[in-house]
Amino acid sequence: MDFYSVLNISEGADLKEIKRAYARLLPMHSPEHDREGFQRLRTAYEAAIKHVTERPSAEARNTIESEEAAAGPITTVEQFVERVKAIYNNYRLRMDAGVWERLLAEDICHHLDTRSEISEQLLGFLMDNYFLPQSVWVVMNEHFEWSGQRAALVQRFNSNFIDYLFRRIERDDFFRYEQLIGLSADQADAFIRAIHTGSNALEAFDYYGAYAAIEEAKAIQPDHADLLILMARYLMAIGRLEEAESLLSAQIERDADDFYTRYYRANLHYRLGQYEAAMELFEQIIPIRPDMVDILFSLGKCGVSLAAYDKAIEYLNRLRKILPNDSEVQWLLVSAYQFQIGQLQKELHEGADDEIKSMLLATAYLETGRNEECYELLVQMERKRRSAKLYDMLCSVLYRLGKPELAQQTLTEAIRQFPDDFELNLFYGGHLDDIGQVEEAIRYYEKAEAVQPDHATLLNNKAYSLNRLGRYEEALAYSIRVSAIEPSMPNGYRTKAEALLGLNRLEESYEACEEALRLNAQYTHAYVTKMKILTSARQLGDVHAVYQKTQELGLQDVRLQGAMAEALRLGGNYEEAILHCEQALETDGSRAEIRYTLALSYFHLNRYEEACASFDDVIAANGSEEARYHKGLSLYYSDKDEAALQEARHAITLDIGNKDHFHDLMGDIYRHWDQRDNAVREYRMAIAYNPNRAIYYCQIGELLRGSLDRIEECFEALNAALELDPSMVRAYESKIHAHFFITEDYSSCLDLCNTVLELEPEHMFAIDFKAWALFKLGSMEEAQRIVQEGLLLDGRFVSLLHLKAVLLRENGLTREALIVCDRILEIDPEHKETNEIIESLQPQEPEKEEKGGRSLFRRLISK
Numbered sequence: 001m002d003f004y005s006v007l008n009i010s011e012g013a014d015l016k017e018i019k020r021a022y023a024r025l026l027p028m029h030s031p032e033h034d035r036e037g038f039q040r041l042r043t044a045y046e047a048a049i050k051h052v053t054e055r056p057s058a059e060a061r062n063t064i065e066s067e068e069a070a071a072g073p074i075t076t077v078e079q080f081v082e083r084v085k086a087i088y089n090n091y092r093l094r095m096d097a098g099v100w101e102r103l104l105a106e107d108i109c110h111h112l113d114t115r116s117e118i119s120e121q122l123l124g125f126l127m128d129n130y131f132l133p134q135s136v137w138v139v140m141n142e143h144f145e146w147s148g149q150r151a152a153l154v155q156r157f158n159s160n161f162i163d164y165l166f167r168r169i170e171r172d173d174f175f176r177y178e179q180l181i182g183l184s185a186d187q188a189d190a191f192i193r194a195i196h197t198g199s200n201a202l203e204a205f206d207y208y209g210a211y212a213a214i215e216e217a218k219a220i221q222p223d224h225a226d227l228l229i230l231m232a233r234y235l236m237a238i239g240r241l242e243e244a245e246s247l248l249s250a251q252i253e254r255d256a257d258d259f260y261t262r263y264y265r266a267n268l269h270y271r272l273g274q275y276e277a278a279m280e281l282f283e284q285i286i287p288i289r290p291d292m293v294d295i296l297f298s299l300g301k302c303g304v305s306l307a308a309y310d311k312a313i314e315y316l317n318r319l320r321k322i323l324p325n326d327s328e329v330q331w332l333l334v335s336a337y338q339f340q341i342g343q344l345q346k347e348l349h350e351g352a353d354d355e356i357k358s359m360l361l362a363t364a365y366l367e368t369g370r371n372e373e374c375y376e377l378l379v380q381m382e383r384k385r386r387s388a389k390l391y392d393m394l395c396s397v398l399y400r401l402g403k404p405e406l407a408q409q410t411l412t413e414a415i416r417q418f419p420d421d422f423e424l425n426l427f428y429g430g431h432l433d434d435i436g437q438v439e440e441a442i443r444y445y446e447k448a449e450a451v452q453p454d455h456a457t458l459l460n461n462k463a464y465s466l467n468r469l470g471r472y473e474e475a476l477a478y479s480i481r482v483s484a485i486e487p488s489m490p491n492g493y494r495t496k497a498e499a500l501l502g503l504n505r506l507e508e509s510y511e512a513c514e515e516a517l518r519l520n521a522q523y524t525h526a527y528v529t530k531m532k533i534l535t536s537a538r539q540l541g542d543v544h545a546v547y548q549k550t551q552e553l554g555l556q557d558v559r560l561q562g563a564m565a566e567a568l569r570l571g572g573n574y575e576e577a578i579l580h581c582e583q584a585l586e587t588d589g590s591r592a593e594i595r596y597t598l599a600l601s602y603f604h605l606n607r608y609e610e611a612c613a614s615f616d617d618v619i620a621a622n623g624s625e626e627a628r629y630h631k632g633l634s635l636y637y638s639d640k641d642e643a644a645l646q647e648a649r650h651a652i653t654l655d656i657g658n659k660d661h662f663h664d665l666m667g668d669i670y671r672h673w674d675q676r677d678n679a680v681r682e683y684r685m686a687i688a689y690n691p692n693r694a695i696y697y698c699q700i701g702e703l704l705r706g707s708l709d710r711i712e713e714c715f716e717a718l719n720a721a722l723e724l725d726p727s728m729v730r731a732y733e734s735k736i737h738a739h740f741f742i743t744e745d746y747s748s749c750l751d752l753c754n755t756v757l758e759l760e761p762e763h764m765f766a767i768d769f770k771a772w773a774l775f776k777l778g779s780m781e782e783a784q785r786i787v788q789e790g791l792l793l794d795g796r797f798v799s800l801l802h803l804k805a806v807l808l809r810e811n812g813l814t815r816e817a818l819i820v821c822d823r824i825l826e827i828d829p830e831h832k833e834t835n836e837i838i839e840s841l842q843p844q845e846p847e848k849e850e851k852g853g854r855s856l857f858r859r860l861i862s863k
Contacts, residue, residue: 003043003044003045003047003048003051004048006040006041006044007021007025007041007044007045007048008021008025009021009048013048018045018048018049025041042288046172076108077108077114077117077118077121079108080103080106080108080109080118080121081121081122081125083103084103084121084122084125085125087099087100087103088125088129088185089185090185091180091181091183091184091185091188092181094131094132094136094185095132095133095136095177095178095181097133097135097136097138097139100136100139100140101139104139104140104143109143115144119144119146120156122140122144123146123153123157123165124157126161126165127157127158127161130164130168131177131188131189131192131193132168132177133175133177133178134168134169134171134172134173137165137168137169138169141169146165146166146169147166147169147170147511148507148508148511149507149511150162150166150510150511150514151506151507151510151511151514152507153165163518166518174258174259174260175192175195175226176224176225176226177192179221179224179225180192180221180224183220183221187220190216190220191217191220191221191224191227194213194214194216194217194220195213195217195226195227195230197209197213198210198213198214198217198230198234199230199233201213202230202233202234202237205237207234207237207238210230210234210237211234213230214227214230214231214234217230225251225254225255225258225261226260228247228250228251229248229251229260229261229264231247232244232247232248232251232264232268233264235247236264236267236268236271241268241271241272244268245265245268245272248261248264248265248268249265252265259285259288259289262281262284262285263281263282263285263295265281266278266279266281266282266285266298267298269281270298270301270302275302275305275306276306278298278302279299279302279303279306279308279311282295282298282299282302283299286299290488291322291487291488291519293319293322293323296315296316296318296319296322297316297319297328297329297332299311299312299315300312300315300316300319300329300332300333300336301332303315303316303336304332304335304336304339307339307343309336309337309339309340309343310340310360312332312336313333313336313337313340316329316332316333316336317333320333321486321488321489322488322489322490322519322520323520323522324490324520324523325520325522325523325524326522333367334367334368337363337364337367337368338364338368340360340361340364341361341364341365341368341370344357344360344361344364345361348361355381355384355385358377358381359381359389359390359393361377362374362377362378362381362393363393365377366393366396366397366400371397371400371401372401374393374397375394375397375398375401378390378393378394378397379394382394386417387418388414388417388418388421388423388424389423391410391411391413391414391417391418391424392414392421392423392424392427394410394414395407395410395411395414395427395431396427398410408431411424411427411428411431415428419447420447420450420451421451422448422451422452422455422458423448425444425445425447425448425451426444426445426448426455426457426458426461428444429441429442429443429444429445429448429461429462429465430461432444433461433464433465433468436622438465438468438469439469441465442462442465442466442469445458445461445462445465446462449462454481454485456482456485456486456489456492457491459478459479459481459482459485460478460479460482460489460491460492460495462478463475463476463478463479463482463492463495463496463499464495464498466478466499467495467498467499467502470502472499472500472502472503473499473503475495475498475499475502476496476499476500476503478495479492479493479495479496479499479512480496482495482496483496488519489519490515490516490517490519490520490523490526491516491525492516493512493513493515493516493519493526494512494513494516494523494525494526494529496509496512497509497510497512497513497516497526497529497530497533498529500512501529501532501533501536504536506533506536506537509529509533510530510533510534513526513529513530513533514530516529517530521553522553522555524550524555524557524559524560525559527546527549527550527555527560528557528559528560528562528563530546531543531546531547531560531563531564531567532563532566534546534567535563535566535567535570538570540567540568540570540571543563543564543567544564544567547560547563547564558584558585558587558588558591558594559591561580561581561583561584561594562580562581562584562591562593562594562597564580565577565578565580565581565584565594565597565598565601566597568580569597569600569601569604572604574601574602574604574605575601575605577597577598577601578598578601578602581594581595581597581598581601582598585598590621592617592618592621592622592624595614595617595618595621596614596615596618596624596626596627598614599611599614599615599617599618599627599630600630602614603630603633603634606637608634608635608637608638609638611630611631611634612631612634612635615627615628615630615631615634616631619631623654625651625654625656625657625658625661628647628651628656628662629651629658629661629662629665631647632644632647632648632651632662632665633665635647636665636668636669636672641669641672641673644665644669645666645669648662648663648665648666648669649662649666658689658690659689660685660686660687660688660689660690660693660696661686663682663683663685663686663689664682664683664686664695664696664699666682667679667680667681667682667683667686667699670682671699671703676703676704679699679703680700680703680704683696683697683699683700683703684700692724693724694720694721694722694724694725694728694731695721695728695730696721697717697718697720697721697724697731698717698718698721698728698730698731698734700714700717701714701715701717701718701721701731701734701735701738702734704717705718705734705737705738705742706742707742708742708743711738711742711743714734714738715735715738718731718734718735718738727759729756729759729760729763732752732755732756732766733756733765733766735748735752736749736752736753736756736765736766736769737769739752740769740772740773744776746773746776746777747773747777749769749773750770750773750774750777752766753766753767753769753770753773754770757770762793764790764793764794764797764800767786767789767790767793767800768790768797768799768800768803770786771783771786771787771790771800771803772799772803774786775803775806775807780807780810780811783803783807784804784807787800787803787804787807791804796827798824798827798828798831801820801823801824801827802824802831802833802834802837804820805817805820805821805824805834805837806837808820809837809840809841814841817837817841818838818841821834821837821838821841
């Protein structure tokens with residue numbers, strides 16, 4: 001971009017000319033009426049300021065480049081850190097973003113094995129050395145992409161520092177660092193530190209601390225603009241308003257466009273009761289910081305003081321979007337509306353039949369909770385002239401009056417009369433969303449979007465609905481548009497966080513959620529989303545910490561309890577989860593997602609009757625197929641097979657997405673009844689609906705593995721399972737079993753056992769069958785070695801003990817074999833094969849048992 005032509009200035013323009021040009025053009029490109037023009041103007045202004053204040057002279061540039069060349073190339077992380085320190089300790093170099101750009105262009109900053117370490121080292125240095133202009137922070141962020149790593153950085157660095165880092169990247173603090181060039185680094189740092197200390201002291205009402213900091217700064221650079229502003233703030237704080245005004249006036253004469261000078265001068269005007277002058281100055285600077293809370297609030301106060309209630313309401317409504325839960329904003333806004341009501345009533349009473357004023361009065365009634373008066377006025381207006389705006393408000397007030405049926409009828413009629421009205425389509429979409437008709441809601445949002453394609457609230461509503469439908473990529477695209485249009489709108493970032501959560505992009509989701517909370521620290525829904533993100537990441541301890549913070553903030557919402565309950569459930573704290581769910585449902589029994597958490601908690605505790613009752617409530621509320629499936633499982637696990645079968649049969653007649661789950665359940669029930677053909681049929685039906693689940697094929701293979709006639713069909717199913725999931729040990733176990741007992745293919749059995757043991761080296765089933773396969777293949781020594789290894793892992797594994805006894809018998813070691821047999825019978829007295837071994841080792845005519853009896857082993861060897 002050619003910023004000279006945009007600002008209409010010459011290439012040699014200085015700071016004063018640039019700022020005057022910007023101030024002259026700003027009224028022509030306000031962000032409210034020409035957002036694109038304003039953005040182009042602002043970008044050109046910032047580029048021009050940067051060009052003039054941060055680019056050193058040719059002589060200085062030559063000096064800088066000579067110093068860098070003398071330093072030589074950087075080959076180690078330690079050298080990089082030393083170069084960072086050298087640049088920072090030279091204030092002139094420190095202020096030059098170009099110096100930092102060239103430093104970060106060094107090869108070592110791009111190598112995979114050093115890039116992360118350099119980022120860590122640089123951040124560690126910046127924690128204690130952070131007096132840098134925004135341009136430098138931006139250069140560093142562009143290289144290391146810190147803005148996309150907030151969640152990870154908070155884990156490794158002090159959270160206050162990370163907050164500061166992101167503020168400096170995102171926003172200029174307007175501190176005039178360039179006015180300190182010429183001082184040593186120590187002097188400049190001492191001055192900046194004194195300014196910060198003084199500012200913080202004023203905010204803490206520590207006036208002596210502020211005074212001392214000012215005196216310290218004056219000793220270093222007495223005419224610095226930021227010091228003069230701080231002195232004016234101090235004088236205002238201690239009531240010396242005339243002196244403060246004199247200082248600010250002098251500063252404005254030097255630089256009429258300075259943001260903070262005008263900001264504090266406006267505050268001073270307000271304190272002096274000069275509300276018109278205050279409002280004029282605030283309105284001049286609000287385009288520079290359109291989301292600055294204090295300016296918007298001050299404009300609201302000025303508007304009320306000047307009886308300019310329409311302006312006060314306009315600015316306070318903008319502020320309410322940023323701070324929707326702030327009680328001070330809400331009360332001031334209500335006050336403005338109340339004052340406006342009196343003003344409008346008087347004007348209308350005096351005979352003015354003004355439709356616009358009547359609509360403003362109806363709005364004021366609605367915003368102040370005077371719903372009956374609002375309704376009566378709107379009905380009167382409807383008799384004279386119907387409009388889309390009137391219907392929009394009429395529907396709103398009917399809902400507030402508890403008349404949803406009449407509101408629905410009115411809304412339907414309004415849409416019929418004004419099918420293309422933006423507000424009505426937006427309202428109707430929201431209504432449909434509320435009653436669960438989400439697809440239909442999106443259709444009306446799209447009609448509204450055709451009228452106003454860049455309306456932030458509309459786009460956010462649509463993104464919210466797309467999230468509900470699981471269309472997360474589309475929701476993400478819309479939420480990004482919302483943030484681009486309204487960067488200070490917390491809802492947009494929360495909707496973005498929900499979309500990213502649905503896409504399992506947890507770190508990005510967390511970043512978006514943190515941005516929403518940065519904009520509104522009491523945004524309950526954002527805390528709920530944050531808890532969901534942490535729950536998905538299984539950071540359950542952090543979920544509890546977030547919940548505790550919401551309680552400390554005094555936020556009360558059943559969704560917070562629901563999110564906490566879900567985290568507790570996933571952590572296995574089912575009883576505590578139930579307690580949270582019950583407390584939440586006492587407040588709002590309609591929350592189906594909380595009732596579902598309650599039902600699952602009962603389910604995990606094997607309290608199937610209570611689980612079924614809760615699943616029924618969820619099904620009645622939203623028809624959840626997951627609730628239906630878990631109800632079926634609850635019935636099955638509580639031995640109510642017939643009822644479970646009926647539940648599954650009913651589910652597959654419905655329009656649901658995962659019918660395979662219910663065919664799988666029916667297969668399990670038939671398998672339990674030993675109806676193998678029916679079970680195989682249901683598992684095949686499950687595969688027809690979802691051919692990508694390995695377990696369905698595996699279950700078919702398990703059912704068919706006992707029959708030689710169907711062994712090929714068995715292997716086909718098991719191979720299909722392993723193709724989908726090559727690490728599925730359960731499928732390998734079935735193949736091992738089939739090869740050993742049905743096909744007697746001991747070599748294949750051995751190969752499969754080795755595969756399983758590569759996956760799970762201590763898998764006892766595979767060790768056991770490997771030993772037996774070796775025995776069957778005649779590899780006695782190898783079989784004996786595997787037996788010994790297995791018994792070291794589990795000395796009570798009966799099948800391996802049995803094989804050990806067989807091997808001992810084969811080697812003629814009768815006494816040792818009988819010792820092992822005795823051990824087996826201690827573990828399993830009914831073990832048939834062991835008794836057979838014992839019989840084979842007994843003499844044909846055993847002696848009569850001694851009185852009192854002795855162990856089998858001792859009886860046999862005594863003979």
